[in-house]
Amino acid sequence: MIKVEFIPSGSVTTPKGFRAGATYAGLKKKESPDLGILASEVPCTTAGLFTANRIKAAPVVLSQKRLQSGGKASGVVVNAGCANASTEERGLMDAAEMAGLAAEVIGVPADEVLVASTGVIGQLLPMERIRDGMKRVAFTLDGGNDLARAIMTTDTIPKAAAVKVEGADFTIGGIAKGSGMIHPSLATFLCFLTTDASVEKDFLKLALRQSADLSFNMVSIDGDTSTNDTLLLLANGLAGNEPITKKSRLADAFQQGLNHLCIHLAKLIARDGEGATRLIEITVSGAPNVFAARLAARIIVSSALVKAAVHGADPNWGRIIAALGRSGVEVEEKKIDLYLGNIGLLKDGRPVPFDHDEAVRVLMKDEVPISLNLNLGIGAATAWGCDLSEEYVTINSAYTT
Numbered sequence: 001m002i003k004v005e006f007i008p009s010g011s012v013t014t015p016k017g018f019r020a021g022a023t024y025a026g027l028k029k030k031e032s033p034d035l036g037i038l039a040s041e042v043p044c045t046t047a048g049l050f051t052a053n054r055i056k057a058a059p060v061v062l063s064q065k066r067l068q069s070g071g072k073a074s075g076v077v078v079n080a081g082c083a084n085a086s087t088e089e090r091g092l093m094d095a096a097e098m099a100g101l102a103a104e105v106i107g108v109p110a111d112e113v114l115v116a117s118t119g120v121i122g123q124l125l126p127m128e129r130i131r132d133g134m135k136r137v138a139f140t141l142d143g144g145n146d147l148a149r150a151i152m153t154t155d156t157i158p159k160a161a162a163v164k165v166e167g168a169d170f171t172i173g174g175i176a177k178g179s180g181m182i183h184p185s186l187a188t189f190l191c192f193l194t195t196d197a198s199v200e201k202d203f204l205k206l207a208l209r210q211s212a213d214l215s216f217n218m219v220s221i222d223g224d225t226s227t228n229d230t231l232l233l234l235a236n237g238l239a240g241n242e243p244i245t246k247k248s249r250l251a252d253a254f255q256q257g258l259n260h261l262c263i264h265l266a267k268l269i270a271r272d273g274e275g276a277t278r279l280i281e282i283t284v285s286g287a288p289n290v291f292a293a294r295l296a297a298r299i300i301v302s303s304a305l306v307k308a309a310v311h312g313a314d315p316n317w318g319r320i321i322a323a324l325g326r327s328g329v330e331v332e333e334k335k336i337d338l339y340l341g342n343i344g345l346l347k348d349g350r351p352v353p354f355d356h357d358e359a360v361r362v363l364m365k366d367e368v369p370i371s372l373n374l375n376l377g378i379g380a381a382t383a384w385g386c387d388l389s390e391e392y393v394t395i396n397s398a399y400t401t
Contacts, residue, residue, distance in 0.1 A: 002253055003166035004260040007173075010162025013197035014173035017041040017238040020143035022150035025133025027081030027119070027126065033150035034080045035133045038192055039106045043072035044146050044234035045198075046114070047205040049212055053084030053231035058084045058091030059115035062099070062230060066114060073234055074112040076192055077102035079130065080177075081149050082119040085227040094125045101134040103165075116190050116230040118153055118177065148175040151190050159268040165257040168250055170197035170239040172257050178219075178269040188215065191231045191265060197254060198237030200245045207255050208233045215262035218294065218383040219270050219300040267384050276386035278363075280310055283371040287379030292329045296372070297383035299327035307388035315359035317345045320370060335375040340368075 013020050022036030048067050050060050066073070077098050100114040106113070117125070140146060148158035155177050162173035176191040179218045199207070212231060235242070244250050269277040282301045285291035299305055303323040309316045317338060324331060338346035341362040343354050362368065368387075 002123060002256040004163050005166065006258050006260075006264070007162040007164055007171070009145075010173055011148060011160035011171045012162075012175045012192050012194050013144035014162035015171040015194045015238075017196060017236045018125040018144075018173070018234075019061065019139045020147040021137045021139040022132050022143070022146040023136040023138070025136075025361075026129045032152075034128060034147055035078075035137065036147040036150035037075060037077050037102050037105060037137050038147060038194070039075040040140070040194070040234060040236045041387075042236050042238065043074045043108075043112060044236045045201050045204055046073040046235070047201070047233045048114070049225060049231040050210060053227050053229070055086065055227045055366075057121075057213070057228040058087055058248055059094040059117045060230060061099075062092060062095045063116065063230065063232075066111060073232075074108040075102060075106045076093060076232060076234075078116040078118075078147070078190065079125070080118050080153055082117060082123050082125050082127050083228050084117040084122045085121040086257045087122070089125055090124060094127055097127065098125070098130060101131060105137060114232060116192075116228070116232075118151060118228055119188055121227060123161060130170060133239060138203045144175060148177070149273045151175070151177040151399050153177065155269070155272055159265055159272070161261055161262045161264050163257050165176045167254045168197075169254045170195055170254070170258070171178055172197070172254075172261050174261055174265055176265040176269060178272075189217065189226065189229045189231070189269065191259070193231075193261070194234040195233070195235045195254075196237070196239040197235055197250075197255065198239065198243045199235040199240050199254065200362045203244060203246045203248075203251065204233060204235055205378070206246065207258055210255060211258045213264040213294070214259055215266035216269075218298060219266050220298060220383065220385045235273055235300060270384035270386055278310055278365070278387045279367045280307070280385045280387065281367060281369045281382060282385070283369070283372065283380070285371070285380040286374040286376055287381075288330050288377040289379040290381060291379070293379035293381035294383070295382045296324055296327045296329040299323055299382040300370070300372075304388055305383065311387035312361055313360045313363040314341060315345075315354075315356060315363060320372070321346070321387045324372065329374075329375060331374055332376065337373040337375065353382035
């Protein structure tokens with residue numbers, strides 16, 4: 001068993017050779033950091049995943065092209081308050097200028113800087129504010145946490161963490177943002193991951209995809225997917241290890257460390273869903289295969305009726321079964337077991353008498369675990385989401401005003 005330890009107060013700058021800084025440039029209505037830079041002392045092998053939305057923001061288009069060209073990245077520049085999406089050629093020019101401005105701060109070529117943005121769609125970046133703000137970005141000892149705050153929009157808490165794997169000399173750190181417009185295939189979601197491990201590019205891409213499928217692609221808050229989703233993993237190799245490949249001794253250690261970190265950040269996103277009061281965890285086991293398990297878990301955790309029932313502490317298990325049934329996953333009703341925490345609700349597809357008051361108490365907890373066993377195979381998966389509250393409507397009815 002590979003042991004993964006979380007590093008107290010860890011962030012994206014915990015791995016060797018990474019630094020970050022942020023400032024308030026006037027992009028957010030509230031005076032808090034909204035422009036920042038992540039930088040590495042040396043160019044990094046880099047992997048990225050981006051939105052599945054057919055409408056892609058300018059920074060996504062720019063960063064995708066730079067990664068597809070095979071080049072390395074030395075930094076990332078990011079802003080909140082404006083998505084720079086649906087801004088046509090002007091948006092691409094502004095994204096490229098952001099990269100150039102950050103490159104001057106870091107002291108690297110412009111094409112080694114990737115770009116990310118989050119905020120309102122359809123508005124041009126206020127470039128004068130960005131130019132002025134870039135001059136004030138200062139790299140500090142707490143820069144990783146400053147950057148985590150700078151990428152927040154409707155988030156209520158910054159999301160940062162770092163891990164170390166027992167028996168390995170490398171560290172993996174990361175920050176993320178996301179609170180609304182969150183659904184599998186990434187989400188309004190930015191996440192920057194760093195490691196001082198030396199990792200071969202093909203394995204880095206594979207490891208990132210596997211971790212994303214276990215974590216960020218298993219989170220749903222409201223069923224919407226953004227135009228700006230960006231997940232980046234930068235490896236600078238300053239730990240001094242031999243490059244990790246798929247067949248390396250350290251491959252499993254790296255994958256497990258990355259998995260732990262991504263799942264932790266994904267759960268922070270689900271817990272911080274807009275208006276959320278509870279974290280919902282759906283575990284599906286006994287599915288014909290892992291893909292069916294993932295699909296079923298995602299459909300259930302995405303259900304507005306299931307979310308509303310959890311918010312109202314209503315043990316209406318029929319909503320869970322109905323969501324499962326419409327998922328398209330193979331099921332045999334007579335084989336389904338359903339649990340709310342440790343409380344059995346269905347056994348072999350038959351309702352089980354349960355203590356209603358005890359079920360309400362489970363639904364009132366900060367974390368609500370729901371598990372289903374389809375008893376058809378060995379496929380298993382877990383998805384995370386949150387309850388649906390009146391506050392979600394309030395937040396999104398006045399997002400631009």
